[in-house]
Amino acid sequence: MLAVVRACVFDLDGVLVDSEPVWEEVRRAFVAEHGGTWQPDTQSRLMGMSTAEWSAYLHELGVRMPPAEIARAVVEQMAARYRDGVPLMPGAVQAVRRLAERNTLGLASSSPRTLIDVVLDAADLKQCFAATVSTEEVARGKPAPDGYLEAARRLDLDPRGCVAVEDSSNGLRSAHAAGMHVIAVPHPRYPPAPDALALAWRVLPNLDALTPELLS
Missing domain, CATH: 1.10.150 (DNA polymerase; domain 1)
Known part of the structure; x- marks a missing residue:
């Protein structure tokens, strides 16, 4: 718990x-x-x-x-x-802003830094994140825990006190290996493997279900 x-x-x-x-x-x-x-x-x-x-x-x-x-x-x-246009997931901007009002936010992505910055600038979300990490900036990509561990380090927090929001098998494995509690929001076209999904603390149908109350 x-x-x-x-x-x-x-x-x-x-x-x-x-x-x-x-x-x-x-x-x-x-x-x-x-x-x-x-x-x-x-x-x-x-x-x-x-x-x-x-x-x-x-x-x-x-x-x-x-x-x-x-x-x-x-x-x-x-x-x-x-x-030409960033294809944001439904409810993504609202979910980030909703949680940012009450929680410290970080980001741990496999995308290169240039693409992370393009997305956050386009969505006007950069100010919502206290720390962002690209796996270009750590030794190993997901499913290794390096990116999530580095995000926790930059936030000056124990990863065991952090929740990660993931969709993919390798992402779920990465966050879990880092010691974080993982919320899975499976992508309908690329669902995670059953063994990876079993690592999740919570499984949500979409980002609309991701609320500050869930984390309180």
């Missing part, structure tokens, strides 16, 4: 931004265009990986470019798509 919630740490992709379909479309086309082969489990494996990890993985799929060039090209395409 969680006695006192010191902070709520959000994931970005799939929780606040409906970006996984965009990531899949961009990376799938990039792999095909550059000689690679997309595998049936590729999308699920990519979710939660850091930039260095997923660019190396696309190279392993047969993309005939160094991982650093793969990362740069794909992130540029993602930024271009976001400039």
